[in-house]
Amino acid sequence: MSKIRINLLHPTNPSEILTVAVPQEATASWLIQEMIKAGFIPHANAVGQYKLQDTRTEVQLNDNQTLESARVQDGANLRVNHATSGALP
Amino acid sequence: MRPKDLAQRRQFDFRVVSDMRSPVFLFQAYRSTADLAADRNRITTAEEAAAASKYMMTLRVPTLVGPGKMSEETVFGVDLDVADYPLTEPATWVISRPIPWSPHFAEGRPICIGAEFWLARKGHVTLGHLVEHVARMLNWDEKGRGPGYRGWNGEAIDYHKRHYRGRSLNPQLVYPALPAWIYGAEDEPASFEIITHQRTDGEH
Numbered sequence: 001m002s003k004i005r006i007n008l009l010h011p012t013n014p015s016e017i018l019t020v021a022v023p024q025e026a027t028a029s030w031l032i033q034e035m036i037k038a039g040f041i042p043h044a045n046a047v048g049q050y051k052l053q054d055t056r057t058e059v060q061l062n063d064n065q066t067l068e069s070a071r072v073q074d075g076a077n078l079r080v081n082h083a084t085s086g087a088l089p
Numbered sequence: 090m091r092p093k094d095l096a097q098r099r100q101f102d103f104r105v106v107s108d109m110r111s112p113v114f115l116f117q118a119y120r121s122t123a124d125l126a127a128d129r130n131r132i133t134t135a136e137e138a139a140a141a142s143k144y145m146m147t148l149r150v151p152t153l154v155g156p157g158k159m160s161e162e163t164v165f166g167v168d169l170d171v172a173d174y175p176l177t178e179p180a181t182w183v184i185s186r187p188i189p190w191s192p193h194f195a196e197g198r199p200i201c202i203g204a205e206f207w208l209a210r211k212g213h214v215t216l217g218h219l220v221e222h223v224a225r226m227l228n229w230d231e232k233g234r235g236p237g238y239r240g241w242n243g244e245a246i247d248y249h250k251r252h253y254r255g256r257s258l259n260p261q262l263v264y265p266a267l268p269a270w271i272y273g274a275e276d277e278p279a280s281f282e283i284i285t286h287q288r289t290d291g292e293h
Contacts (some may be wrong), residue, residue: 005284015289021282034281037110 004067004074008035011050011082016040024068028052028061032080041080048084055079090174096139098175103138105217106146107283108268114220116146125166133286142170145184146220151259152227154187156248159258163189163227165200167219178207179219190248192240193226200226201240217267224264230257 003021008031010016018040022031032050035041044050052061054070055077061070072078090098106116118132118141119125125143132141144167154160164185171177181200188194193201206222207214225231229249239246249255 003282013288017285017287017289019284019287021284023280026280031281038107038281038283039110039115040286043112 004072004076006067006072006075007077008040008052009055009077009079011041011080022067025066027064027066028070029063031078035080041082044082045084048082051081051083053079053081095174099141099169100135100138102169102216103132103141104135105215105268105271106144106220107135108270109217109220109265111263111265113149113224113263114147114265116144116220119143119145122168131286133283135282143168144216146223148220148224148227148265150224150227150262153190153229153245153249153258155190158187158190160185160187160189165223167216169216175212175214176208178202179216181219181223189227190242190245191226191229192238192242192246195241198241202226215267215271217265217271220265221267224262225257228257228259228262228264229253230260230262 003023005019005021008018008020010018018035018038020034022034028051031052032041035050036043041050053059054061054072056073057071059070060081061067061072061078103118110116117125117128118138119130120132120140120142122143124130125145128145132138145164146167147162147164149162151159151161152163162185163183166182166184168180169175171180181202182198183189183194183196183200188196195201200223202219202222207219233255234240
């Protein structure tokens, strides 16, 4: 299982970066789960969810998409976005 | 223990508790008591953990803090820098207030973990076991020491007996779990390996 090193950019604090080595088979939802476990980000709120976006390509990963299939490269910066749901006015 | 062995043991403890992080349990590791008190220079990687001797741990285990009064979480300190560690138990103290209302916790005292828990195991016990043990004590999930035992708070024992009839406070609580690899169930390195946690605003 080969690993790549990626930089995870905090959703609200731009000066906070978590650099990790993870398998290329890691999915976006698994990475989010691990970031929560590591205390890097809190649980998403009741109407929110986290999404990962590669800053090089601006491609947003689907929840079950692997880093490999999204062509995330070694040393990539992944922005962690907290996306919330819409509501009636 | 030789300095090299002690460094490895500290790295091992750090790895164990790192793999136990959950909504119920979180921690920060430091090199010194001053760093812990100021919450600065956190140790975040296994490499640095050779110097990790002080821990600030948070257990989100609802516990009694008075008759009918609960606190949602307890923060406590752990100091591995004691003579003959890991043969001797680490020093512990409660950081958060109010202090758990329990025979095992008291203001200005170490957490009463019991000689059977650490000393009797002659070093075959980890920091992760301690986390699990403290979580159980906070949840009053223990057999107890019989009618003569009063600990540091006999009143709390009586209250628990009357209101919970020997049961734990929350029988459904999911405890922080020791990583499976401790038992040899897996031989795989942690997949989510933190290299650095950088805060460019000055905090590390």
